[in-house]
Amino acid sequence: MTADVAGRLAGFILATAADDLPDAARERGEILLIDALACAFAGRHASSRPGFAAAARAMAGAGHSPVVDDTDASPYAAALLNGWQVTATTMCDVYRPRMLHVSPVVLPAVLENAGGHRADAVLAAFVMGVETALRLADTLESDLYTGARWHAPGVVGAFGAVAAAARLRAWDERTLRSALGGALLHAAGTFAAIGSPGVKLTQARAAAAGVFAVEMAERGHGGNPDFFSHPAGGLQAAYGGTGVAPDTALDRHWLLQDLSLRRWPAASSLQSVVEATLRSAEQLPEEGWVVELPSPSYRLCADKDWRDELTALQSARWVTAVVSADRRCGVEQFAPARLADPGVAEVASRVSVVECPELPAGGARVRVGTQVVNEVLAAPGSPERPVERDDIEFKLVTAAGARRAREILAAVSTDGDALRMSVRGQPSAAKN
Secondary structure, eight states: OOSOHHHHHHHHHHHOOGGGSOHHHHHHHHHHHHHHHHHHHHHTTOTTHHHHHHHHHHHHOOOSEEETTEEEEOHHHHHHHHHHHHHHTSOSOBBTTTTBOOHHHHHHHHHHHOTTOBHHHHHHHHHHHHHHHHHHHTTSOGGGTSSSSBOHHHHHHHHHHHHHHHHHHTOOHHHHHHHHHHHHTTOOOBGGGTTSTHHHHHHHHHHHHHHHHHHHHHTTOOOOSOTTTOTTTOHIIIIIOSSOOGGGGTSSOOGGGGOBOOSSSSOGGGHHHHHHHHHOSSOOOTTOOEEEEOHHHHHHHSSOOOSSHHHHHTOHHHHHHHHHHHSOOSGGGGSHHHHTOHHHHHHHHTOEEEEOTTSOTTOEEEEETTEEEEEESSOTTSTTSOOOHHHHHHHHHHHHOHHHHHHHHHHHTTBHHHHHHHHSOOOGGGOO
């Protein structure tokens, strides 16, 4: 075990210049950034967004920090809203080995601190924030984060937000480690939230916790600089489990290449179900379909109903039925009016979901009786089948409108001020 993992990680965050990023990491980082912005625009119109926005603004107040497709707010409220919007429609990134959603916690910190910086510096901050969260997640025991225990975004997300902010605020190592220690004080979130609105709050709260830790550390109120290995409750002792070498926090390839993206709004565990259903030429037959899922997907999605937008996005039965009926999968397939359709509900009631442990993670099989209708072993958007930049740009066009998407794509290549201006709220009539 190498000493001072926290110091080595801090050095990695601060010393990796924008020019040090490999071309593949830079290109992947741009795709992830565009995808996060697309998800944030889509989340602006989630059915439960008004209530969340009202609560965030009531608690955290007004200010001048950008909120995607809405009026400015205080830094804390903006982080809550931006983080929540990225994850609201269930189509942001996921790191399957730890069930970690990264962009909802890193993008808010980037938007908050991007002003006055060139595009390459903004992109590097985003990439280093993503990498920090992923590398810390990889030091934690997998079984604790893919089963009934911790929810990874709440545990390690704030560290990624702090890393991104540190790059843009030009911190020294002492301030960074103090802020990372502050992020540890906010580490929380369990899988008990699955199936409730709290599962989205985990990411939003982690994004806001990162902003909180940044502001406090700059004013001398950070946490223990040995945030990783401290025996009295450092990250490793409190959340890591056993049998994981802490050096994996540094001695890895660029993990952002291993993130899965989603083509459609729906649980990451159901992306293959969407594709398998769309591939099928026929509507759901009278006898109903049987959907086979690997064990992790089955645990998360087999028993969900469609009483509201969130549960429907995670319901294998609803996703199969509505995609079969509509021949597409967009946010409107989970809108309240669609969920109230008795015809689709009847179809969903004829979908059976069974566990198939031999299927690979993220895979799915659809059959009628014993006859296989379609099988998808590697989910679209997974590292084995990565989505192309054109697909993600189309996702942005769908979410933000063609003109707005062009402005954002130009801003991503310009500078941080242009990026902040391009995402701020505009009248809905401007979207075309």
